[in-house]
Amino acid sequence: MIAPYVPADWLVLLPEIALVVVAVLLAVLDVAYPQVRRTGELGIYAGLGIAVAGVLGIVFALPGSDRTLLFGGMLRSDLFAFVFRMLVIFAGVMTALLSSGVRGVSRHGEYFILLIGACLGMNFMALSADIIMLYLALETTSIAGYVLAGFAHGDDHAAEAGLKYFLFGAATSGLLVYGLSLLYGFTGETGLAAIAAAVGDGQVPPAALLVINMLLLAGIGFKVTAVPFHFWAPDVYEGAPTPVTAFISTASKAVGFAVLFRIMSVTVPMSAYLLPLLTAISVLSMTLGNLAALAQRNIKRLLAYSSIAHAGYVLMAVVTISDLGTAAVVFYLITYVVTNLAAFAVVIIFARVSGSDEIADYAGLSRRSPYLALAMLVAFLSLAGVPPLAGFFGKMFLFAAVVKAGLIWLAIVGVLNAILGIYYYLIVLKVVFVFPAPEGTASIDVPRVYSVALAVLCIGIVVLGTVAGPWFDLALQSAQGIY
Amino acid sequence: MSFPLLSAITFTPVTVGMLLLLFPADRHTEIRITALAGATLTLFLSIWAYVSYDISLAGYQFVERLNWVPALGISYYVGVDGLSLPMVLLTGIVIFTGVLISWKIDDRPREFFAFLFLLATGVFGVFVALDLFHLFFFYEIAVFPMYLLIAIWGWKVTREYAAMKLTLYLFIGSVVAVVGALAMYFASGMNTFDMLALQNAHFPADFQRFWFPFIFFGFAVLAGIFPFHNWSPDGHVAAPTAVSMFHAGVLMKLGAFAALRVGVMLLPAGAHYWMPWIVFLALINIVYGSFVAMMQRDLKYVIGFSSVSHMGLVMMGVASLTPIGITGAGLQMFSHGAMTALFFACVGMIYDQAHTRDIPSLGGFGAKMPLVAVAFIIGGLVSMGMPGFSGFIAEQPIFMGVWAAGQTTSQYYLGQQYAWIDLVAVIAIAITAAYILRAVHQVFFTKLPAEFEHHVGDVTILDKVALVVLVGVLLALGWFPAWMAPLVASSAANVMTILQGAAG
Numbered sequence: 009m010i011a012p013y014v015p016a017d018w019l020v021l022l023p024e025i026a027l028v029v030v031a032v033l034l035a036v037l038d039v040a041y042p043q044v045r046r047t048g049e050l051g052i053y054a055g056l057g058i059a060v061a062g063v064l065g066i067v068f069a070l071p072g073s074d075r076t077l078l079f080g081g082m083l084r085s086d087l088f089a090f091v092f093r094m095l096v097i098f099a100g101v102m103t104a105l106l107s108s109g110v111r112g113v114s115r116h117g118e119y120f121i122l123l124i125g126a127c128l129g130m131n132f133m134a135l136s137a138d139i140i141m142l143y144l145a146l147e148t149t150s151i152a153g154y155v156l157a158g159f160a161h162g163d164d165h166a167a168e169a170g171l172k173y174f175l176f177g178a179a180t181s182g183l184l185v186y187g188l189s190l191l192y193g194f195t196g197e198t199g200l201a202a203i204a205a206a207v208g209d210g211q212v213p214p215a216a217l218l219v220i221n222m223l224l225l226a227g228i229g230f231k232v233t234a235v236p237f238h239f240w241a242p243d244v245y246e247g248a249p250t251p252v253t254a255f256i257s258t259a260s261k262a263v264g265f266a267v268l269f270r271i272m273s274v275t276v277p278m279s280a281y282l283l284p285l286l287t288a289i290s291v292l293s294m295t296l297g298n299l300a301a302l303a304q305r306n307i308k309r310l311l312a313y314s315s316i317a318h319a320g321y322v323l324m325a326v327v328t329i330s331d332l333g334t335a336a337v338v339f340y341l342i343t344y345v346v347t348n349l350a351a352f353a354v355v356i357i358f359a360r361v362s363g364s365d366e367i368a369d370y371a372g373l374s375r376r377s378p379y380l381a382l383a384m385l386v387a388f389l390s391l392a393g394v395p396p397l398a399g400f401f402g403k404m405f406l407f408a409a410v411v412k413a414g415l416i417w418l419a420i421v422g423v424l425n426a427i428l429g430i431y432y433y434l435i436v437l438k439v440v441f442v443f444p445a446p447e448g449t450a451s452i453d454v455p456r457v458y459s460v461a462l463a464v465l466c467i468g469i470v471v472l473g474t475v476a477g478p479w480f481d482l483a484l485q486s487a488q489g490i491y
Numbered sequence: 492m493s494f495p496l497l498s499a500i501t502f503t504p505v506t507v508g509m510l511l512l513l514f515p516a517d518r519h520t521e522i523r524i525t526a527l528a529g530a531t532l533t534l535f536l537s538i539w540a541y542v543s544y545d546i547s548l549a550g551y552q553f554v555e556r557l558n559w560v561p562a563l564g565i566s567y568y569v570g571v572d573g574l575s576l577p578m579v580l581l582t583g584i585v586i587f588t589g590v591l592i593s594w595k596i597d598d599r600p601r602e603f604f605a606f607l608f609l610l611a612t613g614v615f616g617v618f619v620a621l622d623l624f625h626l627f628f629f630y631e632i633a634v635f636p637m638y639l640l641i642a643i644w645g646w647k648v649t650r651e652y653a654a655m656k657l658t659l660y661l662f663i664g665s666v667v668a669v670v671g672a673l674a675m676y677f678a679s680g681m682n683t684f685d686m687l688a689l690q691n692a693h694f695p696a697d698f699q700r701f702w703f704p705f706i707f708f709g710f711a712v713l714a715g716i717f718p719f720h721n722w723s724p725d726g727h728v729a730a731p732t733a734v735s736m737f738h739a740g741v742l743m744k745l746g747a748f749a750a751l752r753v754g755v756m757l758l759p760a761g762a763h764y765w766m767p768w769i770v771f772l773a774l775i776n777i778v779y780g781s782f783v784a785m786m787q788r789d790l791k792y793v794i795g796f797s798s799v800s801h802m803g804l805v806m807m808g809v810a811s812l813t814p815i816g817i818t819g820a821g822l823q824m825f826s827h828g829a830m831t832a833l834f835f836a837c838v839g840m841i842y843d844q845a846h847t848r849d850i851p852s853l854g855g856f857g858a859k860m861p862l863v864a865v866a867f868i869i870g871g872l873v874s875m876g877m878p879g880f881s882g883f884i885a886e887q888p889i890f891m892g893v894w895a896a897g898q899t900t901s902q903y904y905l906g907q908q909y910a911w912i913d914l915v916a917v918i919a920i921a922i923t924a925a926y927i928l929r930a931v932h933q934v935f936f937t938k939l940p941a942e943f944e945h946h947v948g949d950v951t952i953l954d955k956v957a958l959v960v961l962v963g964v965l966l967a968l969g970w971f972p973a974w975m976a977p978l979v980a981s982s983a984a985n986v987m988t989i990l991q992g993a994a995g
Contacts, residue, residue, distance in 0.1 A: 335562075378516055378602070385639075394635045395628045401560075404624070404669070408563070411673040419673070423666035430662055431655070434638055438651060442642050477560045484562050 017078045020085045023065030023093060024131050030057030031124040038117025046115045051108025052457060054120035055101045058127065062097035065090070073485065077137060081199045084137035087486040091338060092134035092266040095345050099259035100127040102349045105461045106356050107251040112160035119159055123255070126152035130263040139188045139198050142267065146184070146227075149263070150177045153256060157248040169247025173256075176230060176240035184227025187220045191274075204274040218281050224271055225285065231264030232319045233257075233312075235292040242300075245312035250359060253308060254352035257315045258345040265322060265341060269334065269490055272326070286327045291421055294320025298428040307355055308365050310432065311348070314391060317429060318344055324422050325406045328413035334487035336405035339480050343390070343398035343472050350387035350465035353458065354380060361452045367436055372445020377452040381440050383462050390469045392433040393426055398472035405480065496543075497553045497569040500536045500579060501615040501629075504529060504586065508608030511601050519600050523590075526604040530590040533611065537583030544576055549981040551621060551687070559625070564676075564683035568622035573982030574751070575618045577825040577975055578744055582618065584964060585740045585832050586611045588957035589733035592836050595843065596644065596731070603644055603731075606636040610737060617745050623672050623684040623757075626749060627665070633745060634661045634713075637726070637738065644731040653722075653729030660722040661713055664746075668709025668753070671702045675757060689757050690989055696760045699993075703761025707754035707769070713746025715802045717775040724795030732839025735791070739798045740832035744824045747805045751820070755809060756986060759993030762812065769810040770893070774912055776803025781922035785929075790841070790848040793930055794834045797874060800919055801827045807916065808889035811909075812990055814983045816892020821979035823885035826968060830873045830882065833961040837867040840954055841934065844947045850930055855939025859947045864935040866958040871927035873965050876920055881968035884976065890917065 018025070034054060075086040104120060113119045129149030136142040154177060158170015192198060194216060195206035206212070212220070229237035245253045272282070297317030304310040322340055325333040355365065357380060362369055374381035390397035403426060410419045454462070472479055507529030514522050544552055551570035559565045571579060589607065596603050609632065616629025641654035676684060679692035694702075708719070715723040723743065727735050755762040780800030787793045805827070808820025840863050841856060842848050857864040873882035890913050897909025939947075950958075968975060 374599070374602070378599075382512070389635065395631050400628070400631065404627075405563075407669065408673050408676070411670060412677045416670065416674070419670050420667075423670060424663075426666060427659060427663050431659060434655065434658060437639070438642055438655075441639055442651065477558060477562075477565075480560050481562055 020069050020071070020076075020078060020083075022069045023061045023097060024128055026061035026064050027058065027124050027128050027131075030054070030061060031121045033057065034117055034121050034124070038121075048108035048114050048455070048457065050117060050120060051104050051106075051114055054123065055104035055108070058097055058100040058104060058124065062094055062101065065094065065097070073488075077201075081201075082138045082141045083132070083135040084200075085135065087482075088269070088338070088490060089134040089266070091342070091482065091486045092263055093131045095262050095342060096127050096130040096134070096259045099255055099262075099345055099349060100124065102353070102461055102465065103251045103255040103259075105457055106254060106349075106353055107249070108457050109360060109455055110249060110251055110356060112163060112166075113249050113251065116159070119156070122152045122156050122159075126156065126255070127259070130259055133263045134266045136270070137200050139191065139200065139203070142270070143185055143188060146181065146267070149260065150181060153177070153260065156252045157244055157256070159252065160249045165247035166249060169244045172240050173244045173248070180227050180230035180237060183223045187223030187227065190216065190220050190223070200270060200274050207274060221282050221285065225289070228264055228268045228271065229289065232261050232268065232322075233316050234289050234319045234323060235296050235316065238293070238297070238316045241316060242309045242312040245315075246306055246308045246365070250308065250352055250356045250365075253311075254349055254356070257311065257352070258348045261315065261319065262341040262345055265326070265337060268326065269337075272329075273490055283327050283329070286323055287415075287418065290320045290323035290327060291418070292320070293317065293323060294422065294425040298425050298432070301432050302428070304432075305367055306365050307367050307370070307436070310367065310436065311351060311355070314429065314432075315348065317425065318391075320425070321403065321406055321422060324418055325409040328409045328415070330409060330413060331484065331487050331490075332405075332412055333409035334490050335480065335484040336402075336409040338483035338486055339405050339476075340402040342479060342483070343402035343469075346465055346468045346472060347387055347390040347398055350383065350462065350469060351391060353462050353465060354384045354387060357454055357458050357462070358452065361450075367439055370436070370439045371443035372449065373440040373452075375445055376449060377454070380452055380454060383466050384440055385437060386466045386469055388433040388437055390473065392430045394430075396470065396473045398469045400473055401476040401480070495555050496536065496540050497571065497619045498555055500533065500540060500583075501569070501612055501619060503533045503536060504608035504615070505612035507532075508605040508612075511605045511608070514601055516599065516601055519597070522601050522604065523594055526590050526600075526608070529608065530587045534583040534587040537579045540571065541576055541580045544571065544978070546573070546978055546981060549573065550985070554621070559622075564681070564685070565624040566622050566683075566685065568625055568685060569619040570621045571619055572985065573978040573980070574748070574821050574986075577821065577979060578618045578741075578748060578828075579615060581744070581825050581828045582611060582614050582741050584829065584960065585737055588832060588836065588960055589736050591953045591957040592736065592839060593731070593733040594951070594953050598644065603640070606640050607733065607737070610636040610640070614737075614741050614745060617749060621686050623676070623686050623689065623753065625684070626686075626753065627669055627672065630745065630749065631662075631665055633742060634658065634665060637661075637730075637734070637742070640734045641726065641730045644734070645729040646731075648729075649725065650729045653725040657722045657726035660719065664709045664712030664719070666709075668706050668749075671705030671709060672753065674702055674705075686752070686757060692757075694758065694760070696764075699758040699761035700764045703754060703758045703765050706758065707750050707762075707765065710746045710750040710754065711806065714743050714750060714806060715746070715776070715799050716769075716806055717772050717779060717799075717803070720776065720780070720799045723799055724792055727795035727798065727835070728789065728791045732835055732842075735835040735839070736832040739795070739835060740828040743798065743802050744805075744828055747802065747809065747820070747824060750806075751809050751817075751986070755812075756989055759990045762990065763993060766810045766812055770807055770909070770912060773803045773806035773810055774916055776800060776806065777916050777919045778922075781919040781926070785922055785926040787926075788850050790850050790853070790930060790934065791835070791838050793850070793926055794831065794838060797834075797923065797926070798827070798831050800923065801831070801874070804886055804889050804916070808892055811889070811892035811896040813892040813895045814980065814987045815888045815895060817983035817986055818976065818980045819885055819888030819890075819892055821983065822881070822968070822972075822976060823889060825975065826873065826881035826885040826965065829961050829964045830870050833866055833870040833958065833965065834874075836954070836957055836961065837863050837870065840950050845943055850933050852940065853934045854937035855935070855943070856947070857935035858939065859943075860949050862955050862958055863950060866962050867935065868931055869962050869965060871931055873969070874927055875924045879969050881965045881972075884968055884972040886920075
């Protein structure tokens with residue numbers, strides 16, 4: 009079947025086209041501008057370029073309530089995808105800005121080009137409506153991600169992180185593609201909608217559906233760092249350059265959930281196993297993530313385990329299979345991306361000066377740099393779900409969806425986990441605010457780019473946590489018509 | 492549209508707090524003066540609200556409403572009635588006196604006042620909330636700054652332990668209540684968190700019985716109800732003076748207030764079912780708290796456990812489900828708030844000079860700081876429920892309410908026992924007299940130990956102003972209860988209408 013050529017189709021892809029242009033421009037710049045003279049402007053240019061792509065998308069390519077299939081059914085343009093694409097672009101901008109002062113990455117043009125490549129792949133993951141497209145996009149993202157994770161030259165930790173990320177990623181992606189091929193084998197279709205119809209007709213035997221579900225879950229579970237596919241996360245988060253960690257833990261995870269929704273719209277109608285399975289994964293993820301986070305001494309590992317726990321919270325609302333649940337997830341992911349980026353921004357700024365990611369070294373931060381400490385307070389309390397910060401509304405909406413679905417016990421498990429979370433976030437804040445700084449530590453100066461990025465993120469956290477109405481409306485609109 | 496008075500009250504503290512953060516960290520004097528100006532403005536606004544409330548109309552006044560998250564029926568919805576208005580006034584008084592008392596804080600005063608003001612905004616927000624979600628939002632804002640305030644500026648020996656314990660207790664209570672609130676929201680099917688609308692939701696009786704404990708105990712943790720009171724004395728003792736005042740004076744009332752506003756008023760049938768148990772637990776609070784207070788050597792622990800005991804009286808007044816009992820509970824919240832703030836202020840002043848709170852090693856401070864001695868004694872008389880002081884005005888109706896509950900509500904299986912409960916509770920008053928008088932005697936009237944001879948002097952003028960304000964409030968309520976009692980009674984009548992609707 010050959011779809012008719014529709015010029016308007018291209019307009020939908022304006023942000024992605026702009027990203028490609030920015031990547032090409034960066035490549036030219038990389039050649040024309042000698043590496044030794046660079047200080048940090050490459051990251052700023054890349055950040056601005058990605059931001060332009062986002063602005064173009066919002067101005068010219070904002071989908072209304074319409075849902076259209078493009079390019080012969082390969083892509084599906086709707087508000088849901090758009091929200092995630094913008095989220096990816098936002099994370100891309102912040103990551104580029106935060107990379108601008110990090111030794112080992114800030115002077116390398118190819119680093120930023122790979123970052124844009126990863127953004128592109130993620131955008132197409134959110135857009136894809138066809139399993140072939142989905143797999144292509146996923147691999148684009150992953151391969152760029154593997155390289156980014158191992159990027160820092162001469163750093164063994166980074167190399168180890170890159171390799172680990174690659175091995176786990178390749179294995180789970182193999183499982184995913186096997187699941188997808190089974191789906192194709194039983195239904196003879198590659199379009200998600202067509203597969204859903206075929207599954208609804210009973211073309212796939214229940215036993216096979218169970219296997220398929222588990223295979224797909226392995227692939228997506230890796231992306232969203234859900235237990236038991238989380239083992240890579242702490243090591244990779246710790247070893248990778250911190251901006252890359254920030255990017256992987258926010259954009260990659262958010263898009264992973266977008267794909268989960270796309271695939272669930274296919275498999276849910278038929279599967280009696282999927283929901284109990286997902287519920288179990290949710291409970292395990294939050295409990296294990298939070299318990300393991302209690303024992304961490306490295307802030308990046310702590311954030312890794314906390315991000316595993318957050319995946320668990322989100323899954324809690326995913327299993328409700330409701331518009332409210334989906335909206336809660338979308339809203340939560342928006343808040344989570346902003347909040348986690350802020351948390352990692354603080355880690356990056358601190359590590360530039362101190363060269364350390366150990367929590368113990370954060371002692372006395374509130375005297376060394378009161379504003380950085382306040383930013384950390386905002387980010388960590390938002391992760392803990394304290395008002396008036398983004399995480400509070402995020403968690404409330406998740407719990408609301410869960411209670412509405414009648415899963416009271418799950419809500420109780422969730423809120424008790426939130427308490428565990430509060431405990432270890434407060435432990436970190438205690439080190440920052442209560443413990444005295446060691447003798448001879450200097451105050452921490454924050455370059456202007458970082459101040460701006462951090463200010464934007466913190467204001468974003470407060471805005472999401474106070475003026476939540478419009479954002480939730482957006483989430484609710486984007487959630488409509490997923491199932 | 493008229494002046495948004497309640498929003499002004501709610502957001503003045505946090506605005507001042509944010510303003511403070513813009514100051515350079517080392518401008519301590521400017522920071523303190525700005526903080527005092529903000530606190531004074533807040534006090535002025537809350538007095539303004541108090542005097543301009545029209546009692547002949549009763550009900551909720553100064554109502555403001557804005558859509559917040561319309562898709563879920565969440566609104567910014569505020570208003571005050573006769574129960575919340577005294578609490579607003581109390582919060583204004585405590586923040587004002589708290590700032591005066593905190594003048595000496597030298598370690599990062601900018602952050603201290605900013606967090607204290609954020610806390611105040613949270614407290615105001617809860618007291619004026621008419622929307623359930625709004626209430627939770629501010630409730631949690633009121634809880635978490637406590638952690639930092641205690642952990643950073645608290646008593647070095649126990650502050651980290653106490654701060655974490657307090658925070659975890661309160662958050663667990665709050666999230667349990669959140670689950671209950673969400674259950675109510677969805678069960679009502681009205682797609683609104685508006686508490687006035689939810690009052691008419693007529694939840695099925697078994698639903699109310701199931702969820703009432705989630706809501707009530709979730710909030711009552713903050714009121715220090717037995718057996719969830721354990722965080723409270725530790726927290727009070729570890730906190731810096733102003734935070735202790737805020738904490739025992741206002742924050743614990745937040746728990747009782749929310750338990751009444753959400754638990755009893757939205758789930759009246761659940762309240763009828765569970766109340767005998769709560770009366771019983773409150774009785775344990777009252778008696779057990781006072782006995783433990785008597786055994787303490789640390790002056791601050793004495794006050795801390797006396798708070799547990801007095802909050803038991805508040806809970807008991809609520810649990811009597813009689814108009815007079817609820818009126819008493821409302822008055823007791825106000826009276827105890829001012830009284831305990833006064834106590835903690837006095838203890839803080841003594842500790843600042845003596846660097847110890849161990850009662851047996853103190854003595855003779857009456858000569859050195861006479862005003863503190865007078866204030867402490869007046870607080871003590873209030874605490875004992877002496878006529879002429881606000882404690883009498885507040886506690887007497889509570890005992891009458893419990894008695895009345897026994898007379899009128901024989902359907903409760905504990906109903907006939909209420910008279911006995913009163914008798915047992917009254918024992919606590921005698922115990923209170925014992926531990927207060929013992930402390931007064933030892934601290935103020937025995938011979939001054941030689942070690943304090945030289946470095947103990949009188950308190951500053953700012954401290955004196957704070958003491959005089961608090962004492963004035965206590966005496967004013969003791970002598971002229973008419974400026975508050977009818978106000979509280981008008982709202983207690985409203986609560987009764989709801990309760991009778993559920994019973995009938």
